[in-house]
Amino acid sequence: MQRFILSILALCALVLTVSMATAATEAPAELKLEAPAGIKATKNPVTFPHAKHDAAGVECATCHHTWDSKxxxxxxxxxxxxxxxxxxxxxxYYSAFHAKNADNSCLGCHKIMKKEGKVVPVSCKDCHPK
Incomplete structure (x- = not known):
């Protein structure tokens, strides 16, 4: 009986370890998007509400289109x-966020959503505060 209980506990530990290893990547709730070194920005950095996009059901691979999930x-x-x-x-760098005809860029996705009647930022000042 004791061997059976130990086997069950070992199986539970294995399942827990595997599930933790394959759990979704924890993303910061909010991050600041700034141009990388060597690229001159003409507007202020953007505060990106990552948690809001997660809550809206945006899949990680939509924006992180080369991510292999591992x-x-x-x-x-x-x-x-x-x-x-x-x-x-x-x-x-600019295209990642501003490509109007790409559904995986910020502006492209928001334009699609606006056409669907959703209230989303689409103007420069909505994302780039002064």
Whole structure:
């Protein structure tokens, strides 16, 4: 009987360990989006309400489109992602947030939602406070 109880406890510990390892990545509730070093920003940084997007059901991979769900989530300005200066091109830092026709950029997604009648920020001053 004791061996059975120990087996059950070991199984529970294994299940708990595996479930903790595969649990969703904890994201900060809020973060500040700033241009990376070497890219001159023309507007103030954006305070991004991560928790609000999570609550709205936005999947992590929508914005973190190269994330494999196993490794650590990288920022948009990580080398090789959106780390280039300028306003055009997929790797431009600006494009990650402002591409109007991309549903995984902030502005692109918010424009889609606005067309659906939802109240979301779409103007510069809504996101970039003075």
């Amino acid at each position: 490794s650590d989530v990288q920022s948009c300005s990580t080398a090789g992602c959106h780390d280039q200066p300028g306003k055009k091109g997929e790797t431009a």
